[in-house]
Amino acid sequence: MDTVDTLSVMPIARKDGTHVLRLCVNQGLLTPDMVRKIMDVMTKYALPSLRATTGQRFNLEGIPSDKVDEIAAALGTPVDKCPPGVSVCPGGDQCKYGMQDTRAMGDALLDLIKANGPYPFKIKSGVSGCAMACGLSFVRDVGLVGGAKGWNVYYGGAANRHACTGIVLGKKVSKAEALESIAKGLTYYKENAKKFERIGAMVRRLGRDVVAAALTE
Ligand code: SF4
Structure with a gap:
């Protein structure tokens, strides 16, 4: 601790x-x-x-x-800049609606984000234990939503004036599969974004279908 x-x-x-x-x-x-x-x-x-x-x-x-x-x-x-953080809801351990362990997933996601940096700009991520998404997963750069059969993975969501949910990188996938698809998304971000461009802005510029095809093929 x-x-x-x-x-x-x-x-x-x-x-x-x-x-x-x-x-x-x-x-x-x-x-x-x-x-x-x-x-x-x-x-x-x-x-x-x-x-x-x-x-x-x-x-x-x-x-x-x-x-x-x-x-x-x-x-x-x-510090000049806070290290990345992850918004995480209480999840399956503590919330009666939770279906996945959000705290452990949040730690694993944070490790992954730290290990793959630096990035063009900040990454906000969220992990939620069910589709009510108290961890803001649908509108984060990287979002995970737990369900009975695994995790749904979202990428490029935004809660700004261009608000939108992220594109779906995976549905009902295991923890390892979810992290694998996010790792791919992080590499794509580093290779395709402009400096100071958030993932959501990059997805908007390149096109949701183009990015989804590149990351789910
Ligand atoms: S997202 Fe679901 S599991 Fe998480 S706090 Fe909200 S209701 Fe509970």
Whole structure:
């Protein structure tokens, strides 16, 4: 399990002159050590709030710009960019609707994404234990949805002004098969995307049918 010593923190400037520190946790997980350290830091520096992000991270808000480095060092390791993270719903272990183990799949997916980088731009991914998709799987760059007979794999979804679900790379496949098709998708992304182009934007530019054919042939 992570300890607070392994917590990465990324400073982000806000337009009111303050900063936030993004706590780059994985799967929204905060250990007791992390919570204790965060509380100590918030108390010591009279920080007003800690806010959850859509990507299952946390922003420590209201940091004076002249204290950013000091507070970042007190929390963990300052980084320029958060490592990739995966949004994961509670899944089969904890949710009555869940049909697959989302936590383990999220860890495996994160390992795969880290092992294959760097990429043209960031990758947001989501893992859900059933089709209600609380892990936002349909609208992530890479999405996995668990079912009774395995995983459905989505690629190139978006939740922006070009909102769409990802193209289907696999249906009712095993964990190994799902990761294999995602690995293929990651390689395709590196070889075909422009710099700073998300997977969804690349799919839109190249055409859903073209990309689907290349990745499912
Ligand atoms: S996606 Fe399904 S398994 Fe996951 S939290 Fe939502 S209802 Fe539960």
